[in-house]
Amino acid sequence: MSTVSASESPVTVVGLGLMGHALAAAFVAKGHPTTVWNRSAGKADDLVAAGATLADSVQAAVEASPLVVVCVSDYDAVHALLDPVGPALAGRTLVNLTTASSSQARDTAEWAAKLDATYLDGAILALPQGIGTDEATLLYAGPKAAFEEHQATLAVLGEAATVYLDEDHGLSALYDMAVLTIMWGVLNSFLHAAALLGTANVKATTFAGMAATAINVTADYVAAYAPQIDAGEYPATDATVNVHVGGMQHLLEESKALGVNAELPRFFLELAGRAVAGGHAEDSYAALIKQFRAPSA
Template sequence: MHELLDPVGSSLAGRTLVNLTTAGSTQARETAGWAAKIGTVYLDGVILALPEAIGTADAMLLYSGPKPAFDEHQATLRALGEAGTVYLDEDHGLSALYDMSVLSIMWGVLNGFLQGAALLGTANVKATTFAPLASTAINVAAGYVSTYARQIDEGRYPAADATVATHLGGMEHLLQESQALGVNTELPNVFLELARRTAADGHADNSYAAMIGQFRKPSA
């Protein structure tokens, strides 16, 4: 973006700049600092929609930055997605953080589906045959999100369903099955390693949400 805007930066003074390209939160905050130096009001935004959904009720767009700037240009911004235009916060990096967080969910779900499709493929089960059950499983897993979110915010992880220890047993079977059938074991290994660390930290009898502690730590 800076390759395009740096040469014309002086012409942006006194204007509002809205950026809807994908970037990280650090980049968004750095761009806000750059904009402030040249006298430009900056809104960072993300598009959570496919290109064909832009301008329809299915489009969701998130914005962060100065609230007065969002309010001033809200009518224009809503033209890209009337119902799904959301202002988040003054922190310029928050929209990018939401974007990365949503993408992590998407890739996590899709990678889980691909692992399952690879396993079933060894028995000549087509991915299209697996797809309806996979969709049901995804919906079931989504049902845990609200409960686990409350537990994460409260810092308490009562096991109303399965414990981490129970999940560990299933993960070990997934790894063994993947090894035996000759499919990729990287994803099952990640599952298992995170669960083992969580149990070692004293959360074997807690809910799956207790694994948040592992995700909050930097990688070794």
């Protein structure tokens, strides 16, 4: 049995973009023997000064540690780097924190299995500056035994939340996409709201606090509607879809009248109108899940 403690466990990081650099820095800061590689070696200068080892090739980087973390631009880049050194991955655990689709994650898991490598697919829910702090959440999917073996090492990347999801390698990517759609939905709505208020010379900074309150209130709707979605029953305990439609019509008219882009409220109204046409006029807003489950035309 190995006598190497969790804080001494070696790790390799391939890719030193903003996020990859932050990952490597977190490992170094916690005392892990950290090997790094990047196409532009200069990006590793400060890491080397802090104690990391710069590998002179991808193969040397992979061979340096039993745990290899890769974080690059996309999965094409992952394979461009790792396909040529595939045999070196045998017997090692590869953790891929590159953003991609669930199908790409599952395909890469099959690729890794053919190389006799253990594969964990991950997703990072944080900005680079949040890595290694309580602000970071990282999700992992793949063999649970592999996650548990390296959990203490991976935990330094997100001190408060290192989350194991399931054996299905695609779940981390799918969660990532789900979180991103919420993020962009909220941000686009905030920008539309700021544009509306801007017509009255209200600064976005003035509105920001109230916008945050609205986002927090919306979180309460999420908690209330999730059980309805799972049950497939949508009792209107707050407001019916018809009531929402009335508000959406006002939002659309106001946007047009003020010369603000009306595409977002028009989209809201179109979805709700389909729900009404589908017999959900008196149901809760959660009934619109059916519109999102249906493939787009």
